[in-house]
Amino acid sequence: LAKTTQPISMDSYEGQEVNITCSHNNIATNDYITWYQQFPSQGPRFIIQGYKTKVTNEVASLFIPADRKSSTLSLPRVSLSDTAVYYCLVGAGTNAGKSTFGDGTTLTVKP
Amino acid sequence: NAGVTQTPKFRVLKTGQSMTLLCAQDMNHEYMYWYRQDPGMGLRLIHYSVGEGTTAKGEVPDGYNVSRLKKQNFLLGLESAAPSQTSVYFCASSYREFEQYFGPGTRLTVT
Numbered sequence: 001l002a003k004t005t006q007p008i009s010m011d012s013y014e015g016q017e018v019n020i021t022c023s024h025n026n027i028a029t030n031d032y033i034t035w036y037q038q039f040p041s042q043g044p045r046f047i048i049q050g051y052k053t054k055v056t057n058e059v060a061s062l063f064i065p066a067d068r069k070s071s072t073l074s075l076p077r078v079s080l081s082d083t084a085v086y087y088c089l090v091g092a093g094t095n096a097g098k099s100t101f102g103d104g105t106t107l108t109v110k111p
Numbered sequence: 112n113a114g115v116t117q118t119p120k121f122r123v124l125k126t127g128q129s130m131t132l133l134c135a136q137d138m139n140h141e142y143m144y145w146y147r148q149d150p151g152m153g154l155r156l157i158h159y160s161v162g163e164g165t166t167a168k169g170e171v172p173d174g175y176n177v178s179r180l181k182k183q184n185f186l187l188g189l190e191s192a193a194p195s196q197t198s199v200y201f202c203a204s205s206y207r208e209f210e211q212y213f214g215p216g217t218r219l220t221v222t
Contacts, residue, residue, distance in 0.1 A: 032208050043115075043201050043213030044154070087153060095208070097167050101146075101153040 004088050004102040011108050018075045020105050022088035025069050028098070031091045033064060033071045038085045038104070047073065047086075075107075083109045113137050115214035117202050123220045124192040132187040132217050134202030140212075142205045143185040144169075145177060147198040148216075154201060160185055192221045 005023040012018045024033070032051055036044035048055055050062040050071070061074040075082060085106050091099025118133040134143065141162050146154040146169075156169030158177040166177045174196060176188045185204075189196060197220050203211040 030208075034210060036211075041216070043203070043216055044211075045213070046210035049210055089211075091208075097156070097159065097169055100156065100170055103151075103153045 009106040024090045117214040134185045136204040140204035144203045
């Protein structure tokens with residue numbers, strides 16, 4: 001399995017930038033790295049996906065070093081509504097059977 | 112577009128009973144997935160499908176069966192429910208290895 005390791009929890013304050021790192025040492029050559037956000041009693045929601053280097057969209061950036069053994073989700077200027085659990089997923093698609101969500105990082109944003 | 116829908120939203124079973132969870136998507140996605148999420152934990156992949164008529168085992172397939180007779184539907188069956196299968200079940204679909212779209216979940220309690 002493409003196991004991932006993330007910090008269990010993180011605290012931040014409104015307006016700060018938050019960086020959450022995920023380790024995935026046994027990532028396969030054709031695996032993508034995808035980050036999801038989950039609120040209580042809801043299904044996960046896609047944030048961003050990348051394969052290498054840097055990807056940016058309207059809500060986040062994803063940094064992936066050359067060896068691809070880790071990735072960092074960057075959330076600029078968080079707000080209270082960003083309080084959620086964040087998961088990184090490595091694989092999926094044809095590698096779905098080898099991928100796992102892990103236990104995620106609970107981000108708490110304080111006023 | 113309804114996206115991904117799941118039926119039912121809640122269900123209570125007695126040990127040994129059987130049931131089928133239905134997942135439907137209207138995005139013409141090839142890939143579909145069934146996950147379970149236990150309290151305070153991440154999602155674990157039960158089974159997945161990369162196309163109509165094909166299914167494959169995920170991380171925790173024991174005690175479950177699936178069928179993908181139509182592209183838009185993915186059924187998850189429990190033949191003989193056990194208390195250990197009490198969980199929230201999420202269905203998802205995706206276009207190949209790209210972002211997964213999740214349904215709202217089914218909360219199952221087995222007594």
